[in-house]
Amino acid sequence: MKKDFLKIAHKKLNSRLIVGTGKYKSFSETAKAVKASGAEMVTVAVRRVNILDKKKPILTDYLNPKKIIYLPNTAGCFNSDEALRTLRLAREMGGWKLVKLEVLGDKKTLFPNMIETIKSTKILFKEGFKVMVYCSDDPILAKKLEDNGASAIMPLASPIGSGLGLQNKINLSLIIKQSKVPVIVDAGIGTASDASIAMELGCDGVLINSAIANAQKPILMARAFKDAVISGRNSFLAGRMIKNYFASPSSPTKGII
């Protein structure tokens, strides 16, 4: 069988699961969950260094950016200027050009502000960034992002951190069918089966944070997601059977005694 890669910009990934590194109880738990998930790419946020506590452990002590791909995000940014500032700083930190853009529009729903998102995508693309873009599940706007240079389209399944699962499979399918760049379902996935369904729809990958970090046993859930993504992908590649309204016996009817 041909090796099945997820190719985003210049990166080739074996795992179609990308995991977030927020909300864990400790860095040690984060590292264990990332390992159990098999993910090769993790999202990270850019924040002020705590200057009051010089000895406080930091993320890079637990997740080596040389071994795992850091995908800097713009979480918490509510306009284009804030997002651009964050990603330019991220690039300065060590040449990160592959980034995740999210420009939020509302504190309660954390839905993206698509006008600012499209504007930022355009600028970042011109500056040489490879931009993976968190977006609404509107196929027209998703197409706009692709036209403006997005390296991956990341539509939400439902609000960030809600765990509500895939609320609009039709729209996600339309985006998947029309996109020439990878489509990664981002935000809202609640449990492993949601990830399988997303993969069966034909998306190229999923990004999971809260569903793993907020599980009762995050490390076990990370493993569940690893398996679910592989299963869903294989199921998509295998092609499901056609649905029938009536039964079809699984055992031969010939030779019945």
Next chain:
Amino acid sequence: MAKIQLNGKKISIKPNFSISDLLKKYNLHNKKVAIEHNGKIITNNDYRKKILKNKDKLEIVHFIGGG
């Protein structure tokens, strides 16, 4: 003595103090950080050259866990 604002907090520094000196003071010289000086990103090569002045605003950021 100069007074600068570092990550939103006012601190005092010695005269002729560079960004490089400041990173050493906070044990950040070997860490992955990025620096914004009065709204402009400073590249690694300029850390030594950049001497901090009174009322300068400095932001030092790094990666933390996030989704």
